[in-house]
Amino acid sequence: MKISEGEFKERENDDVLSKGLELLEYYEKGPWPSHVTEIRKTKYPIEVYASGLGKGESQWYGGSAKIRYVYVGFISRRSKDGKQTELHFRVFHPSGQFYTTEALGKLLDFADKYGLGLIETTGQTGGMIISMDADLADEAVDVLRSIGTDIGDTGDTFRDFASCVGPALCEYAMYDSLAARDYYLAYPPIYENLSNQQFPFKVKLKFSACPMDCARAAHRADFAFIGMWDGAPDVDQDLLRKKEEEGELKIHHLVEECPSGAITWDEERKKIEISAGKCQKSMNCIRRAFPAIKPGKDRKVALLAGGNIKGRFGPKMAKPVAILDDYRQAGDFIMKIIEIWEEKSPHKERIGDMLFKEGFGKVIDGVKDTLPTNLQGIPVGQTRIINSAVLNDAERRMYSEWARRITDEYGGD
Amino acid sequence: MKISEGEFKERENDDVLSKGLELLEYYEKGPWPSHVTEIRKTKYPIEVYASGLGKGESQWYGGSAKIRYVYVGFISRRSKDGKQTELHFRVFHPSGQFYTTEALGKLLDFADKYGLGLIETTGQTGGMIISMDADLADEAVDVLRSIGTDIGDTGDTFRDFASCVGPALCEYAMYDSLAARDYYLAYPPIYENLSNQQFPFKVKLKFSACPMDCARAAHRADFAFIGMWDGAPDVDQDLLRKKEEEGELKIHHLVEECPSGAITWDEERKKIEISAGKCQKSMNCIRRAFPAIKPGKDRKVALLAGGNIKGRFGPKMAKPVAILDDYRQAGDFIMKIIEIWEEKSPHKERIGDMLFKEGFGKVIDGVKDTLPTNLQGIPVGQTRIINSAVLNDAERRMYSEWARRITDEYGGD
């Protein structure tokens, strides 16, 4: 018996599906909680997932959806067999991703009423992804806004910003990474572009309040803000010795583990010494001996740029721009870099690609007047060493007097 | 009595000169051998130096001299009062600056006959500077060539190249820095340009046979060649212990002093371990414990570019280009960079300035096909991480088999 091509496809698809359904069952076994089990409790079209597994290929194509006057924040899919669609919202969490059970309840009600009852609570970017009922999507936007958040985080514009839990729970936080995220989301030139602007590609900001970088900013953000400090860590020598006596730590381990060899043990005076110049702010001694060793008191925010994962030229780590006294100091800089990026980059080229192509030092140097002038460290391009000086009379007098003092000390004039 | 302006100047100059002559006398006293005493034994116009000292200002202006068909290698000066001139040759040393007394004798005869009997034996660039009798300069060039060297090292072209003493006397040498200098001086595209080409500015190559960089290449050369090795230093544990027993060194000092924390002491097995990944090739352990610790056996030459002292944008340290297996591998690269430099740079812009302006990574990346393809470290631009692969069937089989072996080991198939 001859079967038509359509029928053949159908049968093949049935085979694929039944293999897929078997696989689903497999993934419901085993000790770890299963995503399949969770999804089964929802209205998500699980057959598409099953077919994908059966075929060894994602069964989704890009789809389209229309929400009036809203251009980013949702993603639409259609299955390859044309039978199913899928739509999900990318939703902003409050910074730190804290929820009282009351606030969470509202979101869950929302997901049940307008969605499929399925949520990815933390996407890789840090946002929340709620699977939607396509028919109710338009209305859902306003409802979501009424419960105090919004959709965003897709398209060639600012994506969701991520911050570590920072001062809300963490003893290491050196600046308020949560307030920083709130600040930049509301920063007018960013806020304006949150869902409109068509940049060459996406832009991400990430905020970690210490060098442990729990927000993974150093690689996964176009602009990374990482808390740090100036100088050596602060040491409470008595407490440190006490910790050693109580067997909590071994000081010689701190010395050996310091990646930059900044710590030395002064056998005579029974204390450690940390070299300010050498310390690479690894946090190693601090996390091992906290609170006997703490970050130094002069807190800073390191601003890095150009990290991303794929782009045109492949994975990149962020590179150093400046050390800020305050996280608020980078607004102009960010917008200026974006301006250059819009001018220089074709579609799909991330900021890091542009910086790489145009020369990191050159671009950053060209916009350095957007950054405060009293920067402590401008490591971009080259270190400017000026071995001459243009002094005014008062300065000249001051240095003459100093020279006289030191000359007196060494043999007189 | 009224004096004419000319006369006034004359008198003033006399005052300056007599103050200067007093100063000269002062600088002939004191324990250290005096340059003034040396110069007095020669025909150099010492009054100009005296006037300079008296006035607190160099008394030289640029002058001009003509040597038939020779365009670089000599410098002419005229004194500000117009009365004196000075001319000196910049002369190439043999690499390593070794002289048998016989060879030196010839040079000294030359300096007496054609010059003023005054020599700066090592200029800051590493060359020799011989003060000349201007009237004999033209003839002198040929005589100099007849005794086996030449003038060069001025003008907007290749300058003198410098090398450390290297394998001729030094136990640390990891490649033949002297042969390398000889090689590049004779390298045809360089040799051709040695005294003709009008580049935007000067070009210098420097060769140090180990990371101690005795030739000061890392800052003072447009192209720096520094000997290094791959992996960890080689350790002779027995000899090391012996050195400690004999009180020659303390192993724990080696551990503490290693700037990268690469050395650890294994108390149990009584030996040191050095981490290949961490070792920053500082030479610290090596110079302290030689020959118990030696550079690793896989010798390399680090090629860096863009160092210089002033240029348009100020002092620069050289940046990393590639790790070579052989110092001869950089010829094409150098000429290609010079080509780009000629195109991009105005007068007085050093190669390092151009690289800074155009973006180091971008320029180097653009010419990387001039470098051998099996480079071990191309740190320019970004590290290319390719997380995908295009395999042929043989490779696929190979990795499948490997996967099968490891799967068998972990529970079977």
Added chain:
Amino acid sequence: MITPASRFKKKLPVPYTDSLPDEIKGNVGKWKDRKFHDHGIIEHISESGEHVFSVKVGATPNVRFSTDTLRKFSGIADQYGIHALRFTRSGNVELLANSLENSLKIKQAVEDLGYFVGGVGNTLWSIGSCTAYLTCTTAVVDSPSLTKVLYDNFKSYFTGEDPLPAKLRINVGGCPTSCGGLVADIVLIGHYGDAPSYDPEKIKMCLPAKADSLDKAVPELVMVCPVNAIKAYKKEDNSVGIDIIREKCIGCGRCKDVCDHITFDPHKAGLSILVGGKTSNTGFGPALARVLVPWIPVRTPEYREAVAVVSKLIDIWKSNGKPGERMSDYVHRIGLSELQKMLDIPVTRWNKPTSPPSGFGVRQFLTE
């Protein structure tokens, strides 16, 4: 009525202070110390004398929860906790409490639901997974099911039953885009393992209609290829043809991202395994993971090859890593080649060690 004006007015998430439970509000920035309990509970100690506990619960792969399960967590937070929870950056759920006793009750309740508490201290903190076949169009391999299998095998590293030398982070990405990034100790990435092909007719949909335009602009399909493996040329009929040069291609899929008519042979797909990435500035500092194994077959349901390689990596690290040493730092210390020797893995151009990317993160500043 929905008007442009009302819709264009976006709504930002509430200021973070509004979303904090009262027990935390007054202690922001005042945490002075912390203690770890039971590999899954963190006690936060404030200057004010108050204590807050977070109980870390491992999530399903791709962090997919039904509202039903989330309501149950919420209920537990109401019953034993301080009526609050948070979602961590790495996909876990933290239920907040005000005493160790209550925290242990939360732990019990969560376990009764079939979930696990762990991920604190020297444990497996989480296995990150992207969405892949669940909603993604570009996925090559299904990361959630692979993640499930890995979690099933390595659960005891999460709960702390089986101790590790230090924190371990694993990430699984369904395609070379690797949404999870390359800064985890171990990264598994699905990829095509092959160069693409295409139907010469259909591909025209992704190319300019007339070859004349080639003089003016490079077609996007050609431009996106990072290694210039795609060449466009003029055909006799003035239409545009392309060549894909297999020897150059790295199988990255960027061409497919911009053109649905680029196809790959699904039978050649595989997983690459990368090691040595991290983002924290501890030890060797932030670094991108590098390819250890360029390709292993993908065989559902058990993904045995992947499990075997990860098991072996963890075992090597457990027996050779120093106490407190991240796997990434261990790999940096011994060198990637050394690790390859220990695994006896063939080395081709796809996993040949190059200079390790290092010196990133804050150490790039080094102010005095």
Added chain:
Amino acid sequence: MITPASRFKKKLPVPYTDSLPDEIKGNVGKWKDRKFHDHGIIEHISESGEHVFSVKVGATPNVRFSTDTLRKFSGIADQYGIHALRFTRSGNVELLANSLENSLKIKQAVEDLGYFVGGVGNTLWSIGSCTAYLTCTTAVVDSPSLTKVLYDNFKSYFTGEDPLPAKLRINVGGCPTSCGGLVADIVLIGHYGDAPSYDPEKIKMCLPAKADSLDKAVPELVMVCPVNAIKAYKKEDNSVGIDIIREKCIGCGRCKDVCDHITFDPHKAGLSILVGGKTSNTGFGPALARVLVPWIPVRTPEYREAVAVVSKLIDIWKSNGKPGERMSDYVHRIGLSELQKMLDIPVTRWNKPTSPPSGFGVRQFLTE
């Protein structure tokens, strides 16, 4: 007869092997160890069993020798040495010998001439000086005479009579060009201490005749200024005028390099003192020196201010540096600000510490 053809044929220096004494020729690349004697003699030990000694002799400032003196050195090399000597990269002279006994005789003979032997190991290796007033046109301060005074004061550090924690290198430059570079532990540099001025008429010689040309090209005088402190504008008569903005100027002298009609007030000249430079990869690695003191007066003949500052720096390092620690590494360890505090020096924009330049040299590669 001199023809273009004969003249264009350049002569390269002889291959280095031709210039070696026989005692070294056979041992190139075979040196297996060395010993230091008496702070000025290095014994080179070859695998072949042969020994060669170099006796390092300190040079006059700017390494200026009369042929007479060099003939005397040559004579000593013939009498006690192996008929050979070399000039080092840092300006010293090394007389070569074949035994310690002969080396000591060389030492005696050199000292009888009024020269000193030293510069080996933990000593002052040399004070580099450029030519300055001797032949240079751009010199602000005379480095050879300043170097003479420094050597007179610090001779005992060269000979090793007075021990130092490690090698010390000092460099003196007569103007901001600093031909000696910024990679010495201590660098002294003469500079104007002021912004330039000019005669509005004479300056025209350095500017284009007609202002129209300003639209087409930036005059070299304007272009060379690294901080854009020089602005050219069109005057009423279509000639070109300039402004030099004092607030921007850094006194670098680049404008004077290209135009003799730029003038500086000689009474404002001074010395800047930089610390923390080195080129060796030991310790903190290669780094540029940074400005510690932006300006001190220059007072001949004794240059007391310069001597006092250098003395104090050496004293601080001697009492606080660790054994074997270069001054540069010491400065990096404690930080430039700390050193400034110890010196109680006013800090202005000219010597405010910025991030220390570091991470240079071979460590930039870090291959596995």
